[in-house]
Amino acid sequence: MNTSTRLDKRDLILAKGAEVMTRRGYHGTGVQEIVQAAGIPKGSFYHYFASxxxxxxxxxxxxxxxxxxxxxxxxxxxxxxxxxxxxxxxxxxxxxxxxxxxxxxxxxxxxxxxxxxxxxxxxxxxxxxxxxxxxxxxxxxxxxxxxxxxxxxxxxxxxxxxxxxxxxxxxxxxxxxxxxxxxxxxxxxxxxxxxx
CATH class of the missing domain: 1.10.357.10 (Tetracycline Repressor, domain 2)
Incomplete structure (x- = not known):
């Protein structure tokens, strides 16, 4: 995966995940909700974020x-x-x-x-x-x-x-x-x- 694709996917996860977390709160949002909103597999989340x-x-x-x-x-x-x-x-x-x-x-x-x-x-x-x-x-x-x-x-x-x-x-x-x-x-x- 090239650097541009990596940044695009990370930005997508950040944008979609932030929308979910804004609506549902930190505690009301799990990693599953974030990856669902971004349309990516759960394992991809930990490729970009430690927690x-x-x-x-x-x-x-x-x-x-x-x-x-x-x-x-x-x-x-x-x-x-x-x-x-x-x-x-x-x-x-x-x-x-x-x-x-x-x-x-x-x-x-x-x-x-x-x-x-x-x-x-x-x-x-x-x-x-x-x-x-x-x-x-x-x-x-x-x-x-x-x-x-x-x-x-x-x-x-x-x-x-x-x-x-x-x-x-x-x-x-x-x-x-x-x-x-x-x-x-x-x-x-x-x-x-x-x-x-």
């Missing part, structure tokens, strides 16, 4: 590396003011969820952190790294907003970035009950927070 924990760690990387890259790209778009970048990003997410015929959202990182962060420290550490990377991206954009006079000079951008990121995680949790109302509240409050 279910190893799979979960690699799946976090697989799911969130491109998401963080998109977030960094959106918040680094110098064609827009820093404030417009942040608000535009979250307004687009709101529009995305509102366009869904049946609102369905399950947060992979949220599910793993609730269920496994204490039980498997390696997962807890990786979840924290991903969330902190997101906060760091937002903080840099907030600092640009501050330098551009879009935020007060005395604003603590690190604290504000952490607050916004934590509020967003709460919104994603609330989406599980099938309403975008918390997301509307979030965007409205964000608009007020990001005023000079």
């Amino acid at each position: 279910k924990e190893d799979f979960a760690l690699q799946a976090l990387e697989h799911v969130y590396t491109p998401r963080l890259a998109r977030y960094a790209q959106a918040l680094g778009d110098t064609r827009l003011s820093p404030r417009a970048r942040i608000l535009g990003y979250y307004r687009e997410l709101l529009a995305h969820f509102e366009s869904q015929e049946k609102l369905e959202y399950h947060c992979f990182i949220g599910s793993l952190s609730f269920e496994m962060a204490e039980l498997l420290p390696a997962i807890g550490e990786r979840v924290e790294e991903v969330l902190q990377s997101s906060v760091n991206i937002l903080q840099r954009c907030l600092e640009e907003a501050q330098a551009a006079g879009e935020l007060p000079a005395g604003e603590d951008c690190a604290n504000l970035a952490s607050f916004i990121a934590n509020a967003w995680q709460g919104v994603l949790t609330r989406l599980k009950v099938g309403s975008t109302a918390p997301m509307h509240d979030f965007v409205e409050r964000l608009e007020r927070l990001l005023q000079a």
